Amino acid sequence: xxxATLSPTVEIPLLQQHLRKALxxxxxxxxxxxxxxxxxxxxxxTADATRHPEGVLDAVRRREALGSTGLGKGIAVPHARxxxxxxxxxVIARSSKGIDFNSPDGLPTHLCFLIVAPPLERDPVxxxxxxxxxxxxxxxKTRQRxxxxxxxxxxxxxxxxxxxx
Amino acid sequence: MDESLDVLIxxxxxxxxxxxxxxxxxxxxxxxxxxxxxxxxxxxxxxEKLASRVDGRLLQTYERMSRRFFRVIVPVNxxxxxxxxxxxxxxxxxxxxxxxxxxxxxxCGRILYRR
Numbered sequence: 680x681x682x683a684t685l686s687p688t689v690e691i692p693l694l695q696q697h698l699r700k701a702l703x704x705x706x707x708x709x710x711x712x713x714x715x716x717x718x719x720x721x722x723x724x725t726a727d728a729t730r731h732p733e734g735v736l737d738a739v740r741r742r743e744a745l746g747s748t749g750l751g752k753g754i755a756v757p758h759a760r761x762x763x764x765x766x767x768x769x770v771i772a773r774s775s776k777g778i779d780f781n782s783p784d785g786l787p788t789h790l791c792f793l794i795v796a797p798p799l800e801r802d803p804v805x806x807x808x809x810x811x812x813x814x815x816x817x818x819x820k821t822r823q824r825x826x827x828x829x830x831x832x833x834x835x836x837x838x839x840x841x842x843x844x
Numbered sequence: 845m846d847e848s849l850d851v852l853i854x855x856x857x858x859x860x861x862x863x864x865x866x867x868x869x870x871x872x873x874x875x876x877x878x879x880x881x882x883x884x885x886x887x888x889x890x891x892e893k894l895a896s897r898v899d900g901r902l903l904q905t906y907e908r909m910s911r912r913f914f915r916v917i918v919p920v921n922x923x924x925x926x927x928x929x930x931x932x933x934x935x936x937x938x939x940x941x942x943x944x945x946x947x948x949x950x951x952c953g954r955i956l957y958r959r
Binding site: 730734737738741742744745746747748750751756759760761762763765783797798799806809810813 | 850853854856857858860861864865870873874877878879880881882883884886887890914915917918919921926957959
């Protein structure tokens with residue numbers, strides 16, 4: 680077989696691998712940080728990513744208690760590992776009203792990315808995924824496009840473009 | 845899920861978080877990404893409280909096995925232990941002092957939970 684016929688290995692960005700419509704909340708119902716985390720974890724249960732949302736929520740809250748995962752500029756990336764999660768998952772949620780996430784700049788959070796993963800010993804992917812999100816939303820125009828996106832498809836495209844850009 | 849097993853799962857999650865926060869490489873990666881990390885002593889107290897709620901014999905088994913395995917409590921996927929990936933022939937049942945039962949993987953000895 681000539682090299683030309685070999686299909687090149689395409690590396691799909693981590694962020695792209697974790698985008699699922701069932702794990703997207705277009706507009707959060709709640710406004711307080713604690714209930715927002717609860718709402719996001721509940722989506723994990725609905726999408727069958729866990730059958731024990733209470734235990735997963737405990738893990739997320741414990742991580743949050745170590746220091747806020749609000750990054751500023753309207754972004755928060757809460758993340759935790761839990762025995763009750765069998766597959767790495769990401770929930771994306773938007774809040775037009777804004778959530779007080781104790782971010783360093785004191786501004787309300789409008790875009791929230793919740794990452795949960797099982798506790799694996801060698802899993803650089805977990806924090807690499809967090810890093811990819813942080814990179815993808817660094818530009819103000821990307822953040823605005825994500826907030827203005829009419830549907831999950833547009834959110835998905837925007838994030839993929841930003842991750843590849 | 846049995847309450848003692850539920851607490852033990854929380855204990856394992858706390859241990860995982862403590863290991864990450866004590867790992868200089870992981871802790872600095874968190875900080876580089878912009879996340880604040882503090883209050884580890886509170887987490888250590890949470891661990892103590894959780895450990896005090898677990899049956900003594902079960903806790904001893906967990907502590908002993910956690911020196912060998914990163915994850916001591918693992919889910920069963922179908923009939924496969926997700927720790928060692930071996931199909932479970934029959935379940936080995938352990939029993940704590942209050943009579944509650946736990947399943948152990950016959951191959952690796954990990955504590956199992958059903959999803």
